[in-house]
Amino acid sequence: MVKQIQIKTTDHRPQTTDQKKSVFGLRSLVFGSLVLWFFSSLVLLLFVPLANATDFTPIWSVNTTQLMVALSFDDGPKPEATEPILDILDRYGVRATFFVVGRECSLYPDLLFRIADAGHEIGSHTYAHRTLTEKNALEELSKTNQIIKEITGSPPNFLRAPGGKYSSKVREIAESLGLRLVNWTVNGSDYVRLSSWFELPDDYASLADEIIKEVDQEIRPGAILLFHKSPQTILALPRIIKNIQAKGYKMMTISQLLKEEGTERE
Numbered sequence: 200m201v202k203q204i205q206i207k208t209t210d211h212r213p214q215t216t217d218q219k220k221s222v223f224g225l226r227s228l229v230f231g232s233l234v235l236w237f238f239s240s241l242v243l244l245l246f247v248p249l250a251n252a253t254d255f256t257p258i259w260s261v262n263t264t265q266l267m268v269a270l271s272f273d274d275g276p277k278p279e280a281t282e283p284i285l286d287i288l289d290r291y292g293v294r295a296t297f298f299v300v301g302r303e304c305s306l307y308p309d310l311l312f313r314i315a316d317a318g319h320e321i322g323s324h325t326y327a328h329r330t331l332t333e334k335n336a337l338e339e340l341s342k343t344n345q346i347i348k349e350i351t352g353s354p355p356n357f358l359r360a361p362g363g364k365y366s367s368k369v370r371e372i373a374e375s376l377g378l379r380l381v382n383w384t385v386n387g388s389d390y391v392r393l394s395s396w397f398e399l400p401d402d403y404a405s406l407a408d409e410i411i412k413e414v415d416q417e418i419r420p421g422a423i424l425l426f427h428k429s430p431q432t433i434l435a436l437p438r439i440i441k442n443i444q445a446k447g448y449k450m451m452t453i454s455q456l457l458k459e460e461g462t463e464r465e
């Protein structure tokens with residue numbers, strides 16, 4: 200090796216056949232390595248982003264024929280809503296996914312901790328519940344990831360964009376922060392006429408009945424159910440859970456449901 204370097208840099212005398220062979224061998228090695236590097240870079244460039252794009256396709260439902268669904272609750276944590284929701288879920292032994300707002304998590308860290316500690320899954324629902332744009336997404340999402348990690352010990356894996364609105368650029372930013380977008384299959388529409396907690400509408404009970412009916416009609420294997428934190432959600436929730444269980448469905452977090460992707464009914 201030392202000899203070859205000397206030949207290249209200082210020795211200009213005619214080379215022997217052996218010396219020519221070793222220089223040729225070195226060139227082949229360098230050329231071969233360059234070709235290998237070029238093709239492996241090409242493979243990485245072409246296939247890695249493709250694989251990521253597939254992984255991060257927004258989830259509307261999970262493809263399974265098993266009687267399994269995921270309940271999800273947006274916009275908390277708020278003591279007046281999240282506490283009774285947690286009590287009801289606990290009473291029926293159900294685990295769900297909570298898409299939380301970073302600002303609310305800072306206000307009620309103990310409540311966020313209680314959600315995670317009870318075995319529920321935490322997803323991000325941005326910091327200030329603003330519609331995500333190319334300009335605000337990085338701040339809204341990274342700040343929320345950090346708050347959730349500080350309080351629960353782990354950053355979220357899922358993002359539900361407020362109003363389900365996002366551009367491809369927002370999706371890219373979310374992906375770069377390890378967040379997979381999750382939408383929903385069944386919308387309980389429990390935000391309709393979202394009432395003040397101190398002035399419940401007269402038809403509050405019938406609003407709860409409408410949510411129950413909607414879920415009953417739309418539920419199917421692999422569905423992700425969307426709820427919020429209104430009084431009618433809490434009134435409806437025990438009956439929703441009982442109806443779902445009566446149909447033979449199991450309820451679980453979105454991560455658990457995703458593990459069932461592609462499985463057939465037993």
Ligand SMILES: [Zn+2]
Nearest residue numbers: 273274361362
């Ligand atoms: Zn929301």
